[in-house]
Amino acid sequence: DAKTTQPPSMDCAEGRAANLPCNHSTISGNEYVYWYRQIHSQGPQYIIHGLKNNETNEMASLIITEDRKSSTLILPHATLRDTAVYYCIVRRRDDKIIFGKGTRLHILP
Amino acid sequence: EPEVTQTPSHQVTQMGQEVILRCVPISNHLYFYWYRQILGQKVEFLVSFYNNEISEKSEIFDDQFSVERPDGSNFTLKIRSTKLEDSAMYFCASTGELAGVGDTQYFGPGTRLTVL
Numbered sequence: 662d663a664k665t666t667q668p669p670s671m672d673c674a675e676g677r678a679a680n681l682p683c684n685h686s687t688i689s690g691n692e693y694v695y696w697y698r699q700i701h702s703q704g705p706q707y708i709i710h711g712l713k714n715n716e717t718n719e720m721a722s723l724i725i726t727e728d729r730k731s732s733t734l735i736l737p738h739a740t741l742r743d744t745a746v747y748y749c750i751v752r753r754r755d756d757k758i759i760f761g762k763g764t765r766l767h768i769l770p
Numbered sequence: 771e772p773e774v775t776q777t778p779s780h781q782v783t784q785m786g787q788e789v790i791l792r793c794v795p796i797s798n799h800l801y802f803y804w805y806r807q808i809l810g811q812k813v814e815f816l817v818s819f820y821n822n823e824i825s826e827k828s829e830i831f832d833d834q835f836s837v838e839r840p841d842g843s844n845f846t847l848k849i850r851s852t853k854l855e856d857s858a859m860y861f862c863a864s865t866g867e868l869a870g871v872g873d874t875q876y877f878g879p880g881t882r883l884t885v886l
Contacts, residue, residue, distance in 0.1 A: 695874070704774075704861050704877035705813060754873050757803065757826060758863075760813040 663761030664688065664751045670765040679736040681764050683749030686730040691753055694725060696734045698745040699763070705748065708734065744768045772796040774878035776862050782884045783852055791847045791881045793862030801866040802845045803875060804837065806830070806858040813861065819845065820866075852885045859883075 666684040673679040685694065695710040709716055709723045711732075716723045722735040736743055748763040775794045783789050795802050804816040817827040819837050836848045845864075849856055859882050863875040 697877075699813070702807070702859055702880070702882075704879045707874050707876060710874065755801075755866075757815045757818055758805070758813075758875060759815065760805075762812060 663759050664692075665749045665761055667747075667749050667761065667764045669762065670767065672767045672769055673736075673739045674769050675741060676738055679734075679739040679743065679766060679768070681734040681736075681747050681749070681766065682731065683733070684731045685749070685751045688729050688751050692751045693754055694723065694729075694732050695750040695752060695758070696721070696723065697748045697750065697758075697760075698743075699748070700742075700745040705758075705760075708747075739766075739768045741768050741770060772876075774862055774864055774876055776860075776878040776881050778881060779879065780882045780884070782886065785854055785885055786851050789849050789852055789883065791849075791860050791862075791883070793845045793847075793864075793878055794843050795845055795862065795864030796876055797843075799864035799866055799876075801825075801864060801875075802837075802839070803863040803865075804847045805861045805863065805877075807861065807880075808855075808858045816847075816860075849883075852883075854885050857883055857885045 693710050696708040697705040699705045709721050711723045725732045746763040746765050777792045802819045805813050807813045815828050817831045818825045834850045838846050859880045861880045862878040865875045
């Protein structure tokens with residue numbers, strides 16, 4: 662079973678920041694937080710990952726709480742193309758991925 | 771940017787027939803995976819493959835399934851005798867430029883398998 666809890670759906674206005682929360686209270690010290698998204702039925706697309714420090718790349722920012730029990734993915738300026746299911750995944754770097762149901766993000770024009 | 775490719779994009783087969791789904795992982799990657807997604811359901815892990823052998827498999831990956839890396843570039847999933855419930859999207863993924871170090875898995879676009 663997935664080790665994370667995410668809201669089933671969220672809405673965000675186009676151009677605004679989308680903040681997607683994730684709870685992972687049982688995360689172990691050697692487990693990373695990964696975020697993927699799946700647009701329609703396409704292959705899951707890697708977004709970002711982190712261990713304990715906040716991370717930023719060209720797609721998004723990842724904020725991990727100090728106790729590592731939760732995190733937030735931030736899409737700074739959401740566009741219609743960001744409409745997708747977003748998966749928060751906790752895993753060791755050498756482990757398979759166990760997908761949950763994710764958060765279905767709707768970007769509203 | 772390097773990417774995982776999969777062929778065919780859509781495969782239609784009759785129940786009981788054998789199918790082979792093909793994947794070309796990212797060059798220099800060492801770990802390979804197959805996942806599947808039945809319509810409307812979660813993405814599920816099937817099998818992981820490293821150093822020419824299966825490193826882990828799920829309960830779904832029974833004797834009807836097999837994987838192979840027949841040459842230096844392809845990674846295949848074979849289903850020996852397809853069943854209706856094998857209808858799904860099948861995703862290949864690869865990772866691990868460095869031996870013994872796994873990292874971000876990159877997924878292919880998937881093959882939609884329809885069993886009639």
